[in-house]
Amino acid sequence: MSTRSTVDFDVVVVGGGPSGAVAATDLARAGRHVLLLDRAGRIKPCGGAIPPRLIRDFEIPDHLLVAKATSARMIAPSAKQVDMPVGDGFVGMVDREIFDEWLRARAALTGAERRTGNFERLDRDADGCAVIVYTECRGGAEHRVRTSSVIGADGARSAVARQELRGADRVPCVFAYHEIVKSPPASSDFDPSRCDVIYQGKFSPDFYAWVFPHGETSSIGVGSAHKGYELRDAITRLRADNGMAGCETIRREGAPIPLKPLKRWDNGRDVVVAGDAAGVVAPASGEGIYYAMAAGRFAADAIAVFLDTGKPAALKQARKRFMRAHGKVFLVLGMMQHFWYRNDKRRERFVKICEDKDVQELTWQAYMNKELVRKKPMAHFRIFMKDVGHLLGSTA
Structure with a gap:
């Protein structure tokens, strides 16, 4: 039941990370009139590992893989090392700056309209229609877009979720920080086909640190839920321990990473959230790319049914289907x-x-x-x- 004649878009997707980009692509492919709204300059701190299922399910071309990891090394507090070879196959490694932009570009090629801007709020017109208010820059002129539905894929601390969903501001998070550096030459300490996961309290009191290869560059990161913990200092010490202190730093990024799915993903009316906004980063591992994209697909499917039927109850299916598929793993x-x-x-x-x-x-x-x-x-x-x-x- 589309109301395109009275709205600007069937759906506005707020946030152009993997979750939002997948949702926009799926809905545009289905013939929906889609706006993908994303703010400029956002790169999430992320090790960049993607499993074969993601590559297969979401049709990721090989050229986006900056490296192929064939083993992981677990490092204990005592410095004991345990190597875990993948066996047949590999884990793909991506650079989020390149990967996310490719996903957004694919959404546009599929038919979604892309705009760069900062989501400010969701208003309602006199007829109850959702209106997305955004600015091209902070403090700039406001733009208003009428839409039949909204997907909030604007990350942890989602502004869409905080406005529309009760309890969305109380999701527990791990704070992650990483530095992208030029990779050192291969050695016994650094293997360009191995992901190192470091379980040492001196770097993270309650999570882990990592060194993940990205081909010519590497991601050196750490996470912790302890407020005030000096993540940058931990990375400085980790780089010194790993012989990577002298590696050129390309960029630095930090962000909160939610580790618990929201109890509700929709507002019972016309909004559903996905990805980090829905809290779908796996506990223990911190893995989020696959789960974000899966959630984006489920959200798109739910919105499609809502647009066809006009029944807000259809929106609940996004969370139900995700938890049916992945809830036990998260538990x-x-x-x-x-x-x-x-x-x-x-x-x-x-x-x-x-x-x-x-x-x-x-x-x-x-x-x-x-x-x-x-x-x-x-x-x-x-x-x-x-x-x-x-x-x-x-x-x-």
């Missing part, structure tokens, strides 16, 4: 983060568990395919028994 990862990241003693045991070949195989299968692995029940049983042993020995 398991949330429990992992709560227990294993609490202190260095537990982190040490966590890295020790990662030595187990069953753990490695099932972890990679779940990551690459984005679903919990139900095969090999004996492998799960062995992992369970080993995990119980570690839990009983970890009282701190």
Whole structure:
């Protein structure tokens, strides 16, 4: 049930990251009149890892992959190192500055109209129609766009979510910061095909630090939920420890990363949120690109049904479908983060568990395919028994 004759757009997508760009692309492909509104100069701090399922589901061309990681190295507080080879296949690595812009450009080529501006607020006209108010620059003249529906994909601390959804301002976050540097030559300390994940309290008291290869550049980052924790200082020390202090710094970025899906994604009327705005970054791993894009697709599907039927209840399907597909993974990862990241003693045991070949195989299968692995029940049983042993020995 489109009201294009009385509105400027069928849907306005606020935010042009992976979630918003996917939603805009899907709706434009379906023949909807779409506005993709994104502010200029935003690059999210991100390790840039994307699994094969993302590459397949969202048709990502090979030229966007700046590197292909074939292993991960887990580093414990004691400096113990556990290598986890991927096996067959690889994890794609992208530079978010290039990747996000390509996704926005694809949305435009598909038929979405792109505009650069800052979302200010959502107003209502006398007939109740949603009006997106934005400015081309802070303090500039306001522009008003009437729309039948809105997708808020404007990241953590989403202005759309805060205005339209109760409780959206209370989502727990990890604060992430990274520096993109020129990659050093390959060595025993730096492998351009390996992602290093560092579980050491001296760099992050409650999360982890990372060194991820991006081909000619690398992402060196850290996350923590502790307000006031000196993330930049942690990166300076991490670079010194890794022999990367002298690497040229290309850019620096920081942002809050939500680690819990909102209990509600829609306003029961004409707005639904997706991506970081919906809180869909995986706990423990901090992985967000795939889940953001999946949420964007579910949001687009829900909006399409809403536009056809005029029934706001259709908007609830975005969250229902996402949680049906990924809710169990988020639950398991949330429990992992709560227990294993609490202190260095537990982190040490966590890295020790990662030595187990069953753990490695099932972890990679779940990551690459984005679903919990139900095969090999004996492998799960062995992992369970080993995990119980570690839990009983970890009282701190």
